Structure formats: C-alpha cells, structure tokens
Amino acid sequence: MPLAALNWNPALDNWIVVAGVLCAVACALPGTFLMLRRMSMMGDAISHAVLPGLAIAFLFAESRNSVAMFAGAAVVGVLTALLTQWVHRLGKVEESASMGVVFTALFALGLLLIVRAADHVDLDPGCVLYGAIELVPLDTVHLAGTDVPRAVVTLAAIVLLNVLFILAFYKELKISSFDPALATTLGIHAGLMHYLLMIIVAVTTVAAFESVGSILVIAMLIVPAATAHLLTDRLSITLLLAAAIAAAAAVLGHLGAIALPPLLGFEDTSTSGMMAVMVGALFALALLAAPRHGVVSRLLVRLGLTLRITEEDMLGVLYRLEESGRTGESQRIISLMRQARGAGPVLARAALADLRRRGEIGGRRESVALTERGRTRARGLVRSHRLWEAYLERHWNVAPQRVHTSAERLEHVRDESIQRRLAERTDHAEVDPHGSAIPQRHPPDPRQQRQ
C-alpha cells in the first residue's frame, strides 16, 4: 500500500511510529507481571497518581527537569502502592476500594498542584491525559550525527531498562508472581520484587506520559498482556507476544489515525487514542479466535460435547428398542430419540447426520437401524448406564426407581478403568436394578453361539 497516499511524511510519521512502538513495548513488559499478579488496575492507579509527583517535581525544580520528574514519579508510584497496602491493612478496606481511594485522592491533589504550578511551567492536565505524540518529531536532540527526537531517546532507554530489569530478575519475578509464599521460602524477597515492579511501572508511566499520554500507557500496560494471556500459557512467550502485540497495535494505531477518518470524510485524529483502539481490536480478535482460550474455540468444544452426548443418547434408544424387538417404526424412533435428551430439531438432525456419516446407523431415512459398528458403541453405552445404576443402588442406597436419572448423566463417563472398577464393585452384576440384562463388553462370538 503506498504510504504516500496516506499523506505519510517520512520525516514525521516514521518517528511517531517509532516512539509509539517503543512506548508500547516498554509498557507491555511490566504490564505482563501486573496482570499475572492480578494488579492490572495498579497500572491505572499509578498512572493517575503520579500527577502530584510530577507537579511537586516541577515546583521544586521550577522547570521540566527530567531527573526530578522521574524521581518524583518513582516516589509517588511507590507511595501509591504503599498507601493502598496501608489503607487495605489498617482500615480493612477491600484492596480494590483502597486503591480507588488512594489514586483518586492523589489525582485530585495533583490537579490542584498543577493548576498552582501552571503559572511557572507549561503543563496542562490535558497533555498528561492524552499526550501529544504528534509533536514528538519536533523536539529533537543531536545524536550520532542525526537529529533524533528527545522522546525516542528517553523511551528507548526505558525499554532497555525494562528489558534489563526482567532479564535480571526473571526467575524472582516469575516465582513471586505465581506463588509469593514459595518465593519467600526460596529466599526471594517478594515484597521487594513488588515494590521494584511498582517503581518500574511508575518510571515507565512518566517516560511515556509526555509523548503518548496516560491513557495509552494504561492501555499498553494491560491490554497486550491480557491478549497474550489468551494465546499462550508460557510466561516467556507471553512476554514476547505481549511486546509484539503492543508494537503491532502502535503501528496499526498510527496508520488508523491518519487513514481511517478520511474514509468517513473527516480529517485525521489522535494517534494515541487510535493506538488504544487498535490494541482493543487485537484483544477482541484474540478473545474470539484464540486457539484454546478463545470464545469460539470454547464454544466449538462445548458444541462437540453436546453433539456427542446427543448421539450417545440416540444410540442408547436404538439399542434398547432393538433389545425389545421393536425395529422399523422409524418415525417413532426418531421422535423417541429426540426426546431422549430434549434435543431440539436442529441438534437432533445434526446428530443423526453425524451418526450416519460415521457409519453407526444405517438404513434409509424412514427406517433407521444400528449398524454393527453403531451397535458396539451403543452396547458400551448401555452397559455403562446399567453398571452405574447397579453401582448407585448398591453403594449409594439410591432407590431403584430413581437411579435412572443419575445414570443418564453418568453413563457418558466411559473411561475404561472406571468401567472396570464399576464392574468389580458390583461383583460383575448381570442385571440392573430394573431387571434388564447388562450387556457384556465383548459380546459372545456368534460362531460360539451357534455351536
């Protein structure tokens, strides 16, 4: 796709994308650990609460001094975590509520301080919330012979810091995230890891603030990690995937910001907002289509199970009819089979079609009958049903007239070893409580029967 068609200006847009990607990756890495620790909202809390830290740093330094800013942010970040813990412990306030109390109070304080500080320094809360990533290429420093935007340098340093932090403390972070008690017994200071992570989150937040605004920071702290969590179970892969998803969302976000609105007849829009939307879209995609934890695949698994149970119920009905010598009344059979599990017409038809495809029932549409293959499967099922009935009656004192309902559910548990143990526990019973014969697993050889 020709970038020129999008009014892509390499001198500007390339740097915007680079800054967005760096910021997204910097946030996604610590965000993964926040998510594992069920502390995602701490990212939200800290990124709102660093406001007073920034304001106080401005008031002290009387300028936009980066060192003072980072220090102020780190202090307030840890303070947020500490205060949340204190209010939670001292006041016995539920943890999320204590977080809510602390970060909104700090945010309010920050707003007041910033308004007071605004006389001296050019800083408005709007800039903190949405940032101004579009302005990143304008503020450059001279580095290695070229002009590099200052924000890109800062963000690259933060990415490096976060990568080094995770590499250095990978094992400690991993264990203390999954099992703090185990971490303590292994001699890892879980509390220290907690506060180190809080410092990293606070510093990352501040670095990203200026260029992309706090809302994108929150989005990138939480959403890529959650998306990766849907796709894999391994921590190392989660980290890499989260970083990749965050970077992809940043690129897509900037493209979307300059390409999407014109399609609808508008001008371009805020890049950081669009980046958050794009990462949300990626999350929605994973939510639906993730291979194991996605909604669609789980729905498919559940549908498959429903289909299997319906099929088994139908086979059971056919087998019992055969046992009592009533074959051939196919309309009745089909309606009986539907009733077997209260299956609706669609499900019943799907189950019939699937049974036919597997070659377990045969005959034309009007005369449904078990094939040899179907009979074997049906026999196993009926055997399971009656063994369960016998077992329930014998060992659980369930009245004979009531065992059927429970057995109807349990019959689908047809694990080989369970079947064997059921037979043993019922002394290889030959009839169920209703007096019907329990079919053998291996039917007597017809040739032997003939003899």
Added chain:
Amino acid sequence: MRTRHTSAAFAFALLLLAAPADAESGSLRIESTWPSAAQIARVLMLRDHNTRVVIAGTALLGLACGTIGTFLLLRRRALMGDAISHATLPGIAAAFLVMTAAGGSGKYLPGLLLGALVSGGLGVAGVLLIRNLTRIREDAALGIVLSVFFGLGVALLGVIQKMERGSAAGLESFIYGKTASMLQSDALLIGACALVITLVCALLFKELTLLCFDQEFCAAQGRRVLLLDAVMMTLVIAVTVIGLQAVGLILIIAMLIIPPAAARFWTDRLAASVTLAAAFGALSGIVGAGLSALAPRLPAGAIIVLVATGLFVVSLVFGPARGVLSRLRDHLRLARTVARQNLLRTMYEAYERAPAGPHAGVSREELLARRSWSPPRLRAALRRAQRESLLWRNSQGAFELTVEGLIQARRTVRNHRLWELYLIHHADIAPSHVDRDADQLEHVLGARMVAELESLMAAAAPAAAVPPSPHDLPDPRR
C-alpha cells in the same frame, strides 16, 4: 509558597466546619489571591445565586453517589465506577458526531447524556462478558474496558476537533468537570437523579442488601439477581453520567468510592452506613463547593474530592467500628488481659510448688524464671497488677496475691487446666504439648464455654473438675 496555600485550604476547611462565620477572617493572612472577609461571608450566607446552585448541586450529587456507592463497595465493584466513567467518553463524542451530522446542535445535553448512558452500559457489559467468558480476571477486564473505551473517546474527540462544523469546545468539561459554571437546570437534573436513587435504594433496600451480601441466597429466595444487578448498575451509570459535568470523569470515581469507604469505619449496620455515606458525600460537596467559590481559579472537583479524602482519613483513624484507634484499643486491652492472667497463673503455680505453711511470697527473679517473658514486660505487668490490687509487695520485696488476686488466679488456673484436660481427652494432644495450646486459648474463654468444658470434663475426669490445690493457701494479708 504554593504548598502553604494548599495546607491553608485544609485548615480553612476545618475552620468552616467548626467555627462560626465571623471567626476565621482574622486568623488567616490575607493575600491578593486570598478571599476577603466579605467574600467569605457572601459564600457562607449563600448570597450569590450561582453559589447556591453549585453548592446544592454538588451536595445532591454527593448524596446520590454515597448512597449507591455503598452498595457498589459492598458488591466488591468499587473500581467498576472507574471503568464506567471512562467508558462514557466515546458515547458523548459519538452522540456529538451523530447530532451534528443530523444537522442539529452537537451540544444538546440530553443527547450527550444518552450517548454516555449507552456507552457506559456497554462498558459494564464488556467487563462482565470478558470476565465470564475468558480466563481474563476482573482487574484486567476493568483495565481493558476503561483504556480501550477511553482511547476510542479520545480518537473521536480528535476527529471532532478537526471538524469544520461545530466546535468541540465544551466536551472537555466532561473530563475535568466544570463545577463552578453549573446551571440551575444541571442542579435540577442532579436533584432528580438523587431523588430516584434514594427512592429506589429505599424501596429495594432488602433486595439490594441480599444481593450484596449473599448473591446465592438472594437467588434461592426467588429474587431475580440479574434484574437487581441491572437496576443497581443502571443507577451507578446514571449517577456517573450526571456527575461527569460536575466533577469530571476521574473525580466522579472518588465520589462513588470515598464516602462509602469512610462510612464503613463508623458502623457495621448497612442502613446506618448508607445514611452516613450519603451525609459524607453531601458534606464534601457543600464544603468543597464552598471552598472553591472562594478560590475560583482552583478546580472545584479536586477540592471536593480532597475534602472527602479528609473525611476518609478522619474516619480511618477515629471511626468507632473499625477505625485504627478503636482497633488498637481493643488490641491493647486484650494484650493487658493476657499479661495479667499469665502473671496470676504464674503466681498461683509458684504458690502450689512452695512448701506448706506460711511463706515469703514469690520474688521477681522466680517469676522471671518461670515464664519466658522479658524483664520490662514482667515489670509492667507487676506494676499494673499492683495498681489493680491483685498483688502486693511484702516487706522482703517479694510479691503476694491479695484475696481478689487469689480468686482471679484460681479462675485462670482452673480454665487453663480444664482446657489442658479437654485437649488431652478430646483432641488427642500429648500431655507434654497441651500447655502451649491452652496458654493461647485460656484467655478467650467465655463463661458459657467454661460451663461446657466443665460438663464435658465432669464426665471424662470428674476429679479434674476442680484444679488440684496441693497445699494450704496462705493468707496473703497476714
């Protein structure tokens, strides 16, 4: 300089609560930006129509937030307000776009509020769906919804800002709030919302209580949990949407969380808690709006939230039900009881071991050797027991029990030994191990429990029903 203003504002807030109207003007330094006595009086007497409207509006908002917030807090959904308030932004922006495209004014307030209501509802649904359908936990679900919805809102605002027709100016007030320029119609809207919320909470009080404390029981009682939940969340969304304009998107969260959290320190009864939370919310609204009328340059929403935070801190420290001080007092009282009982039992056991006949009391060294306690703790316990006249110090400097002390000591020793016997007979604990367990439990035995233990032990070991007293007890007064 700057920080002094903030702390002065806090001091002023306290003064406003406590002092009569004419007391404070002299005590504060008046600077060019600082309000004059006449201004303060104007605000306090509610002379300005505008001040009256703002104070009434914020008070009603605080009331409504406190009421519904209590239920939200109990349902462990405190941060849901966070997600909802962020999720309203795209609704506002989209409503603006739609109304402008339809040719009308983009700033028609009911339309904007409707948009906010719809997207707030979508946000709640999103959180619940993500949480219930996937392995993503609630905290991450909240974060996802709030950041993505807010990002969408920001993107839409970006589109609006560059539009040729209709300026976006004014939409930002939904993010930061514009308390000071509240109109009478806004205040009336808030009032109506507060009325509805109070009425619904009063009518559904029993149902909402059940829902918050025991959802399963609520369902088992035949109540529609889903419907109740929907009603509750609709009220939360409504109050958030209405409050957006008053205090802004982020600070409305505070109004939903802080007053209810503060009220919980004062009482364990839900009805009282709701009332208190409403009162705290209203009070922070009144005081905060009053203060900001005096300092128009400061954001009013932030002042209101800081007043609420002040109330929270006071409650956290002084609240009688679960405040820090009251819990500390309970803790100290228990520690003292334990120390006294340990001392009495040690004394009694020393008596038992002593040779028959009048004896010279128990020296501090002996007491120290009999239990693993530090000298300062023993000294403190001895001093207190002497003050309560359970012990006295004889001429040799040794300690003896008074009659009252002896009675209490006997009771303590008896409880201790009953427990030991109970543990040996009924809990299968080896005799060599019971002492430590009994040591921890004996202090918390109530009268009923002792009676139960006695009846149990009378059957198992009747001889042990009274602790053995191997020697004649000396008269300590002699």
